Amino acid sequence: MRSIRLKGLKKSLEGGLVLNGIDLVIPSGKFFALLGPSGCGKTTLLRLIAGLEQADSGKIFLGERDITELPIHERPINIVFQNYALFPHLNVFDNVAYSLKLKKLPKELIKEKVLKILEAFHLERHVHKLTTQLSGGQQQRVALARAIVNEPDVLLLDEPLAALDFKLRERMLIELIELQDKLKTTFLYVTHDQFEALTVADQMAIMNPSGQIEQIGTPKEIYEFPSTSFVARFVGTTNILSGTLHQLDTDPHISIEGLGQFKLQVPQKREWMQEGCNALISIRPEKIFISKKEVKNFSNVVKGIVSSIVYHGRSTQYNVLLNNKSRLQVFEQNEEHFPQEVIDYDNEVYLYWQKENVTLLEQ
């Protein structure tokens, strides 16, 4: 009913081809995030769905309805713009009431709806102010209120929190999740910030700079099991090493020049996985255990020398130089429940990880 289906969307802008045949389904009533680097075309995609741009080819469906040719103002889809786009000559009330007034609803009803939503957003005290007199966070909430007061089928959010500072952003993310949960409107949230995407999304899609969707899945799926090296690198930080695959059916491992053999887990054998072929492995820094001592029970180990240490408050990041001149990044949470060994610059360390925490990627 309120799902969005994109079929083969193609769009070129002045710079060239932006979207090259996008196929995507955004399920009804879910909080969907579209994550990608700046300039990859995600905003363009959003604008196509809203009707602000026309696709060169392809179709857009809202539920069962083909809305590809439908003009902007007839689509029951609203956008929250990045810079809010609040009408400067109207006060808060009139901004929010704008869409309702267009529908010619009775005055009393409009007043009721608008005040109710402003209350929910803690904006009752600012009802008659001009939007230019509000703070960034307040403006953001007005923009949100304006976009949902007329109960659209779909809400599009174009990096709505980009202009807010960190603490405010964190708070707004939670509020957005709760809002979506309550309204059950389909939310499509576009951002380049993976933290935001991972936080809010029920489901997400990763877009690469060429305007193609690389992976679709839940945040956990995407983070833990990235399907390509782009996704692995873009979402979170990771270590990527390359080597050759051996004995895939019996005792799968990867042979890395200068370092040795490392055990792997192959949950699903793919076509490209052949004996002796080149492959990449991705290991997240938090999945590596660093120690000066020898530890048992890990499937993989490698030796190295600590080249830099960065203190991040709740975690410490170590960059470790390996024998073959490549580096591994390690995150260690600063739990300090018990006295820990101190790891310093130029120390010789062992890095351990489990084969289950390694993702195998095509080169």
Added chain:
Amino acid sequence: MVKSNSFATICHLLIIAATYVFLYTPIIVLLVFSFNSATFPAPWTKFTWAWYEELLASVHLWKAFLNSLIIASCATLISLIAGVLFIFYAAQGGKIGKFLPLFYGNLIIPETVLAVSLLGFFSFAMIPLGMTTLILAHTLLGLGFVIPMVYARFKELDYRLTEASLVLGATPIQTFFKITLPMLRPTLLATSLLVFILSFDDFVLSYFCAGSTAQTLSLYILSMLRSEISPVVNALSAVLLVLSSGLVWIFFSLRTRTKIF
């Protein structure tokens, strides 16, 4: 702030003070002597309102004033409407912007040249000179300001606001009247004011295109200049000065409240 150098600053201030003295001396002198009961060059004798009374009674003056008012109002109104239509088309995505350079002509052609060519045109088209031709001519002045200024401001408007309006369900026409036009209002008002003043104070175009029937305020003052120097003109100056100040004040309150240009 910039480095202070007291000698330079003092010189600077002196130049500026001198400039303003230069600007205002004639006016102040004029104002002061509008209250003098004797005609200049007689020195100050008595304070009197007599000249102002004579001013109010002068029929010719009022007729000229009214004419100027009518011409200015019409010119402003026509320019404004033409400007709004121009913007309306542009707001719907029409590529009318490419005609914009046409309107820069007013700045490139001296007014005398324009007046002369209009004169030729009017006689060619056999349009008798009078109020109509004046309004025609003054509207040209108006367009040269309204179109470039309003269009420039229109271009500066955040296009996302129109997009927001459309997304929220307004048709393009509703968007134009509810969003675009209200946001352009300060600029429209300011340019209207500008055009009104330009037309009201205009001399050259009136001199050439008025013919013998219509007389504008400028032409009236000219005739007075040529005939006799009477302090009535001083009184008139005072009144017009007050009016101008009022209009400038309106302009300024527009300017400080919202961005115009």
Added chain:
Amino acid sequence: MKKKTLSSEYPFAIGIPAVIWQILFFYAPLLLLLVGSFLTWSDTNTFTGVSLDKFTFFFRGSYLSVIASSLLLALSNSIICFLIAYPLAYFMAFKGRKWQNLLLFFLIVPFWTNFLLHVYAWFFVLEREGFLNTLLQWLGITSEPIIFLNSTFATMVMMVYYYMPFILLPMYSSLEKFDVKLIEASYDLGASWLQTLRKIVLPLCSRGIKTGFFLVFIPSFGEFAIPELMGGDRRMFVGTVVSQFILGDETGSFGAAFTVFSCVVLLISSLALYFFIDWLLKPKATRW
């Protein structure tokens, strides 16, 4: 960048009245003027042919000197206005932010007052029995009235008086948007006030200067009213000559031709000036 989101299904006619008006009443007459200056008419008002007669007529000393006078007038007026206006604009933009509005207000009020009134005011001041003469005599500085009016001096004074705001406003507008930090950076790096002015400020506001300069230069060239009213018959300028032609009996077409002729001269000199000013204001780039 404005993204085209709306369809232009509206007929062109909606937006076009302004354009039509402009073409009809601005460009058509000018074209008529241009064409008319090439045509010759016989005494019985019948069209005889095309000729450059009227133009060659103007290639004589008296007329060329008129044009030269106008150029000189325009140029000196523009320069003087610039010299007076720039310090003021500079002050308003950088040093006197709080005074800005007040200064602007008092600048615009005379600007928006009827032109003729200003002429009258200066008459009042500069007349034989006018204010200035009376004052000077009263103070004992002079014993006899000085003839100020009906002179090029009076014309110049009035020209500067009238045109100064035209150059000030664009310059002020571009200076207002100027980033003060650039000036601070220049001082910080060791430049003096004059060097900063020449190398940083002037080049960056050259657009405003050029706009203002030509807003004064071009109308000044064709200026008719001020020389007519205040200059007497001492010197003839383009504007006064043209008006004499036009208002005369048979000389209408000569007026047209002379207008066209002087316009051409104006155009050429404006272009030359434009490039000159551009060259003057831009800093010399280092050659590698």
